[in-house]
Amino acid sequence: VTRRDEPLPDLISDAREGNARAVARLISLVEDASPRLRELMELLAPLGSLSGGAQVIGLTGAPGVGKSTTTGALVSAYRRRGQRVGVLAIDPSSPFSGGALLGDRVRMQEHATDPGVFIRSMASRGQLGGLSWATAQALRVLEATGFDVVLIETVGVGQAEVEIASLADSTVVLLAPGMGDAIQAAKAGILEVADVFVVNKADRDGADQTVRELKGMLSLGISAGAPGGWTPPVCKTIAARGEGIDEVVTALAQHGEWAAASGSRERRRIARARREIEAIALTQLRARMDELRGRATLDTLATGVASGELDPYAASDQLIAGVTS
Amino acid sequence: VTRRDEPLPDLISDAREGNARAVARLISLVEDASPRLRELMELLAPLGSLSGGAQVIGLTGAPGVGKSTTTGALVSAYRRRGQRVGVLAIDPSSPFSGGALLGDRVRMQEHATDPGVFIRSMASRGQLGGLSWATAQALRVLEATGFDVVLIETVGVGQAEVEIASLADSTVVLLAPGMGDAIQAAKAGILEVADVFVVNKADRDGADQTVRELKGMLSLGISAGAPGGWTPPVCKTIAARGEGIDEVVTALAQHGEWAAASGSRERRRIARARREIEAIALTQLRARMDELRGRATLDTLATGVASGELDPYAASDQLIAGVTS
Numbered sequence: 001v002t003r004r005d006e007p008l009p010d011l012i013s014d015a016r017e018g019n020a021r022a023v024a025r026l027i028s029l030v031e032d033a034s035p036r037l038r039e040l041m042e043l044l045a046p047l048g049s050l051s052g053g054a055q056v057i058g059l060t061g062a063p064g065v066g067k068s069t070t071t072g073a074l075v076s077a078y079r080r081r082g083q084r085v086g087v088l089a090i091d092p093s094s095p096f097s098g099g100a101l102l103g104d105r106v107r108m109q110e111h112a113t114d115p116g117v118f119i120r121s122m123a124s125r126g127q128l129g130g131l132s133w134a135t136a137q138a139l140r141v142l143e144a145t146g147f148d149v150v151l152i153e154t155v156g157v158g159q160a161e162v163e164i165a166s167l168a169d170s171t172v173v174l175l176a177p178g179m180g181d182a183i184q185a186a187k188a189g190i191l192e193v194a195d196v197f198v199v200n201k202a203d204r205d206g207a208d209q210t211v212r213e214l215k216g217m218l219s220l221g222i223s224a225g226a227p228g229g230w231t232p233p234v235c236k237t238i239a240a241r242g243e244g245i246d247e248v249v250t251a252l253a254q255h256g257e258w259a260a261a262s263g264s265r266e267r268r269r270i271a272r273a274r275r276e277i278e279a280i281a282l283t284q285l286r287a288r289m290d291e292l293r294g295r296a297t298l299d300t301l302a303t304g305v306a307s308g309e310l311d312p313y314a315a316s317d318q319l320i321a322g323v324t325s
Numbered sequence: 326v327t328r329r330d331e332p333l334p335d336l337i338s339d340a341r342e343g344n345a346r347a348v349a350r351l352i353s354l355v356e357d358a359s360p361r362l363r364e365l366m367e368l369l370a371p372l373g374s375l376s377g378g379a380q381v382i383g384l385t386g387a388p389g390v391g392k393s394t395t396t397g398a399l400v401s402a403y404r405r406r407g408q409r410v411g412v413l414a415i416d417p418s419s420p421f422s423g424g425a426l427l428g429d430r431v432r433m434q435e436h437a438t439d440p441g442v443f444i445r446s447m448a449s450r451g452q453l454g455g456l457s458w459a460t461a462q463a464l465r466v467l468e469a470t471g472f473d474v475v476l477i478e479t480v481g482v483g484q485a486e487v488e489i490a491s492l493a494d495s496t497v498v499l500l501a502p503g504m505g506d507a508i509q510a511a512k513a514g515i516l517e518v519a520d521v522f523v524v525n526k527a528d529r530d531g532a533d534q535t536v537r538e539l540k541g542m543l544s545l546g547i548s549a550g551a552p553g554g555w556t557p558p559v560c561k562t563i564a565a566r567g568e569g570i571d572e573v574v575t576a577l578a579q580h581g582e583w584a585a586a587s588g589s590r591e592r593r594r595i596a597r598a599r600r601e602i603e604a605i606a607l608t609q610l611r612a613r614m615d616e617l618r619g620r621a622t623l624d625t626l627a628t629g630v631a632s633g634e635l636d637p638y639a640a641s642d643q644l645i646a647g648v649t650s
Contacts, residue, residue: 313367
């Protein structure tokens with residue numbers, strides 16, 4: 001048996017026993033959009049469940065607020081509690097993946113040899129909801145192979161933040177005094193996705209003002225909240241020294257309990273699955289169209305449209321019929 | 326009959342008689358993704374043909390090379406020849422459209438009252454091949470309503486340039502001494518899409534060197550060329566004074582003749598129709614999925630995936646079956 005063709009059930013059971021290389025190989029199948037992905041997802045499905053599984057924690061915030069440092073500190077905190085931790089670092093703008101980005105993540109290096117920690121940098125893939133889809137499938141791998149906590153950290157800004165939040169059970173929005181302050185974050189729409197706020201670099205001037213601004217905006221109802229009522233707590237940290245991190249872990253545990261009890265977790269997970277299914281369906285339909293290009297169908301339709309014998313909507317109807325028959 | 330509901334056949338015949346407001350209304354239907362778009366395209370189809378129609382000319386080049394000025398000078402040149410000219414200015418990054426961008430296009434203002442010239446700024450739309458699709462449909466409107474030449478100018482860079490080139494019968498790549506030189510353009514991949522090169526601002530230092538660099542690269546075969554052989558000519562212009570523009574018009578006419586005779590024009594137009602059909606089909610399939618969201622189907626599938634009863638690929642199969650039955 002070659003490495004590439006190692007049976008998936010064996011890889012999965014190795015991964016569930018804590019073999020990091022097996023986990024990495026499974027995630028690579030996701031990243032490479034392997035033809036074996038369908039079989040993999042079929043095997044993983046029964047291993048997940050709506051109520052159990054990992055707590056998926058998204059970390060978002062402007063560049064410079066200390067996301068990597070905070071992620072590293074959270075990994076340490078969860079490890080002290082005996083939890084198995086996965087980290088997915090997503091860079092939507094990068095074509096590179098597979099760990100190259102991690103060289104400069106100093107705080108991560110201390111976990112590099114810890115078998116209870118799995119760290120992976122992922123690039124986004126393709127254009128049809130690539131980020132959500134590949135990340136959702138990587139989450140599925142980590143959950144089904146027994147990770148207790150998965151941290152998703154994004155290098156990007158803007159849309160990527162919101163997309164990551166849509167994948168998480170609990171989203172941490174990081175701010176730092178003077179760097180991407182609360183009002184800017186409000187404008188960027190990232191306050192609305194927060195379940196827990198962290199004001200990092202709390203030893204800097206202006207930290208208390210940032211906290212006050214945040215609480216002011218929360219009292220104005222700018223955060224999404226939820227029916228049944230979760231008010232995002234505001235934690236102060238100095239992640240580089242590990243200060244305040246235990247409070248963040250506590251806040252996340254409380255949010256996790258609230259989300260499970262209120263149905264929020266289940267609703268988010270169903271929404272996540274819905275987007276994943278749609279992305280897969282569109283990608284498969286596009287692939288079928290590409291196959292039709294190999295055959296004469298699409299060329300015939302295109303020639304008809306180019307020559308004015310057919311209008312493009314009638315051609316699209318015929319293409320859809322061809323793809324789906 | 327309200328303005329909005331004016332019968333399409335009337336609008337089309339007004340547009341063919343040179344009524345600029347009718348042309349503008351038809352293009353607005355494209356931009357707004359009107360529900361009447363299907364009917365419009367059905368009515369327009371028989372008015373186009375593979376051999377006849379407008380020469381569609383794409384203009385690409387780095388910011389600062391003088392694209393708007395050159396476009397304006399080309400419009401004047403074609404008007405002197407009695408041609409009816411359409412201009413589509415595409416800004417893929419802008420959510421605004423409908424002419425707002427044109428305020429600062431000084432060279433265009435002299436054509437604002439000329440009924441033989443139609444100028445429109447378009448924003449790109451949506452994500453599924455939005456730029457190509459809306460632009461392809463706007464081209465269809467202009468061709469079917471009797472324009473002889475359509476100039477497509479893009480404000481964007483990179484991918485947008487290549488996309489615009491894929492819509493055009495003839496693509497002009499603009500360079501200027503010291504601004505986006507030939508080697509940078511080669512790196513960006515835009516040399517390969519050139520049918521005609523224009524070195525604008527030819528009175529500046531370095532113009533001759535830019536021409537030499539370009540010809541050197543052409544002799545190395547860096548331009549795509551085509552079997553049957555078209556070597557892109559290199560024209561020097563000072564567009565702000567109209568100098569060298571007649572040579573560009575001549576080069577474009579020669580390319581147009583070559584493209585028609587060699588089959589290149591037909592191949593490009595079929596490829597353009599193929600992308601348009603695919604984009605419409607994907608958009609329609611996505612719309613059908615959204616309808617399923619209103620009903621219970623997609624939520625049921627998503628719940629199944631979230632709970633581990635279904636894998637996402639099996640769910641996608643069911644979604645596709647639901648969408649296409």
